[in-house]
Amino acid sequence: MEKRTRLLTIIGIITGILLVSVAVWWFWLREPPFPEGLVQANGRIEGDHYTVSGKWSGRIVELLVREGDVVVTGQVMIKLDDAQTLEKLNQAKSAVDVIAAQLRAAETSLSVFKKNVPLKIATAKAGLNHADAELVSSHATEQQMLKDAERFQALLLTETVEKRRSELADLSWKVAQAQHRTARAARTKAEKLQAEAELGWDQIEANTNEVAAIAAQLKQGQAALAEAQSVMNDLIIRAPASGMVTTRIADNGEMVAAGSPLFDIVDLDSLYLKVYVPQKEIGKVRLGLPAQIFTDAFPDKPFPAVIRYIASQAEFTPKEVQTQDERVKLVYAVKLYLAENPQHQLTPGLPADAVIRWQEESPWAKPRW
Template sequence: MQTKTKTRLGVLFVGLLFAIALYGFINSRPESVPDNLIKVNGRIEGEHHLASTKVAGKVFEVKVAEGDQVQKGQVLAVLDDAQIRAKVTQAAAAYGASLANYKASKTGLLVFEKQTPLQIESSQAQLTHVQAALKAAQASEEQARVDLKRMQKLYKKKAVSEHDVENAALNLKTLHAQAVTAETAVDQARKALALVELGWQELAAKREVTEAVKAQTLQAQAGLMEAMSVLDDMKIRSPIDGVVTTKLVNEGEVINSGTGLFDIVNLDQVFLKGYIAENQIGKIHLGLKADLYLDSLPDRPFASEIRYISSQAEFTPKEVQTQEERVKLVYVIKLYLQENPQHRVTPGLPADAYIHIE
């Protein structure tokens, strides 16, 4: 019975030692790499983004320092914008004046568009009226002429007096004058209608003028927008969410357009750039998982995966210590961290990774 108990205790003890060894292997950097792992070492890197200026100028204010956490669109520095502000004011005044001219021209055009057809309609009605009056005057004149002839015949027969003939002649003369006046009125009405009908051409000309003023207004608006855009460019903003790793400018310095002012790294997208030997490249592929360990945190694994494998082999870089290692052909791989809690993994830190091969 004692022998069986001792045997069981021995088995439990061996099992406990195995479990401790397995736990230590999983939760710390392995000293000897088993067959289902490939060890890769290198340094942590990140995607660098350069916050640059589009315009030349003098740095008025620097708002961040190295190590500061920044958000996309955050203002990092401001250039001296006194001159461009004056240009914005000038452009705004020019746009305001042009806009007022356009509104006035448009209002005048609308009035003329309504006025022209009314004037033409009125002139046409006037012409119709005087034409009717002319016909009536001509008819009255013709009737007076007939009456005069009849009176003259009756006078010869002594049926009417000479005074009656004179009155008929005077009436004809009066009605003839009225007919002539009516003809003149018709001629004037025709000319007035023709003049008013020129309003269609004048209306077309006013439309062209309004379109020209509109184009000038749009040009002035574009000038204002351009000036405001340049004014906004005087503020250098962060292109991403990240951390300022390098500040390349100080207040008071004069910079050229295109100058990089801040180097920013997104600490949520850091990776280990490592090298894998040529004889092991066939064992890995994109998407393989790996445990990454920092020298400063040897007992804290960070989950990562392979997202880049170079297509061509190269000689091991010179930073590898031994010459024997440097003459080997290797492939560059990048293992991206799946998460970076508290941004503890930063570019430049040495690290090792253990790739789990299938």
């Protein structure tokens, strides 16, 4: 009887200890169930990629960045050999300078012609008008002197006037004839001067055409110069976007072909976590839902993210999943874009876990696997 009592006492004590242990586990040690409005997923961090290549072939003379370097937009990454292009550029500059000097000289000549030709024409016209007046006046004088000489010659025959007066009248007529011939010569000369002055318009037109032709040559030379400068600029290969260099294909001294890839850059400010959501849970996920991303490096620091891509077709779980059982499940690819990447703490390739909240009232929780 005493042994039985002792056994029951021991059983009671053990039962009490078990009940206390269960209570302690339930109220203090048991992990609460995962909230209903959350979906767990995991994957690797990726980013938008930019392939860096050159427009021209050439030999690399200076390599300024390598894998792991962070670059900013416009930063010089590679310099190609530019000796030949530099020579062409200098030749183009010299040609432009020569043509520009020719154009300035032609424009100056045209300006002088435009200023002097109207003045010469006006002067020649005034001279012609004066010659016309002199010709008319000399012609009238000649006719009058002729009449006087004929009249005195008739009077001389009747001995009405002295012979001396008749000779003076005849001499005056001859002088008037000479003056008339001089006036005709002066008018001819004035006509010639006006014709020569009028040719100035043709010279202005010719100079205008010359200026236009030289200006066209200058434009072609400037285009050739701009092309040479563009090629010169393209021999310096710059980063098309800010990010981290993940791949480098070329090295110093190598010949690279036009358009061949040289670097791969990932934008560290546009990272996303690509996860795979099981088919049975994809109905809970939609674009715009908030998410939190957790990494081993920062286990207590969730990074906010937003769903911006959901695959339209299911696929089998990728091969990087370890177990065969998981690989045969149908899943949907989902991209969770990070709202920010402070101090670029996250980089492409890092494994990470994600929690997607599809019910607003659900509290956030860390992923559990």
